Amino acid sequence: MSKHGFDRRTFLKAGAAAIVGGSAVGLTRYAYAHRPKVHIERVPSYEADLAAALRSSLTNLGLTGMFSGKTVLLKPNLVETAPWQTAINTHPSVVLAAATVVRDLGAREVLIAEGAGHRRDSELVLDQTGLGDVLDAAELKFIDLNIQEVDARPNRTRQTKMAELFLPRPLLQADVIVSMPKLKTHHWAGVTLSMKNFFGVMPGIVYGWPKNRLHTEGLPQSIIDIVSTVQPHLAIVDGIVGMDGDGPIMGNPKPTGVLVVGENLPAVDATCCRIMKIDPTIVPYLKLAAQQRMGPLDEFAIAQCGTDIDQVRQDFRVLDHFGYIKS
DSSP states (O other): OOTTSOOHHHHHHHHHHHHHHTSHHHHHHHHHHTOOEEEEEEOOOTTSOHHHHHHHHHHHHTOTTTTTTOEEEEEEOOOOOOTTOTTSSOOHHHHHHHHHHHHHTTOSEEEEEEOOSSOSOHHHHHHHHSHHHHHHHTTOEEEETTSSOEEEEEOSSOSSSOSEEEEEHHHHHOSEEEEEOEEEEETTTEEEOTTGGGGGGSOHHHHOTTOHHHHHHOHHHHHHHHHHHHOOOEEEEEEEEEEESSTTTSSEEEEEEEEEEESOHHHHHHHHHHHTTBOGGGSHHHHHHHHTTSOOOSGGGSEEEESOGGGTOOOOOOOGGGGGGBO
C-alpha cells in the first residue's frame, strides 16, 4: 500500500496517538496532519505557461526532488484518433510541459508510454492527436505498451479472478510512474481519471482491444487491481478542457481550466469528482478504493491546496444511468 494512503501502518500509528492523547482526539489530529495533499492549479488555456503551472504545483506539494536521477514514465490518456476533438486525449501541450519540468528537475530519462485502448496503430494515434510531432521536436521517446515484452506480477488486491497481472517491462523498470489522464466522464465507469487511466498500461497483446479481459472481470475491480499492483507515484490531471456526457469518446468538451496534481490517486480522483460536481464516495471504483484503504475520499481527509475548489467547480453532465453519482 502506498505510504500516502490510510493503510494498516497508518491506522496503528494513529491508534497509538489516540492512546497517548487519552481520547479519540489524538486519532483525529494524527489523521488530519497526515492527509494526502492535492493541488489545484487554475490554467485558462493550453496557450498558458503550463510548465510554470506544473512547477508551481510540484513546489507547493514538496515534490520537486522526486525525479532527480530517475527514469520517469509519463502515461497520458490516448484513447482514439480525433484531431478535431481536443477533449478525448491528454493534450500534447500538457505532456510536453510535464516532460520539460521533469527534465529540468533532474530526471535521468523521460519516457512517454501508453497502450491505446481502441487503436492498434500507435503511429496513427500519435500522428492524428498531434502528440507525435511534439515528442519528435522535444526528442522524447514514445513506447507503445500494447506490444512490449511483459512480466507477471502477483495481483496485490485480488478484486478480480486474475491471480497475476502481465505488465510491460518498460513500466516495471521505471523509477517514477506518472498518470496523466483527462478530466472526463465515462459511460461505464462513471468517471475516468488518474486511476482508470491505468487500463492503458495493460498490453493489448495479452488483454485485447479495448482491453476486453478487464471489462469482463469488472471495471471497478480491474481498476483497483491494476493500480494497487502498479503502485504509481503521481497524477497530473488535464482538466483544462475536460469532457462530460457520453465520455470517454463521444461526450462534449467541457472547459474547466484546471490542472490537478497529487501523489495519492484516490484523493486526486475524489478532488476531480468534486470539481465535476460528482460525489466521489459513491463512484463505484472510488468506493472500492476507499474500502481497500488505498486513500481517502472525504473532503476533510484531503489537504486540498492551490485554487479553492469552489472557484473552479463545473456541472459535468453524466449519462442517465449514472445520475445517482451527482452531488
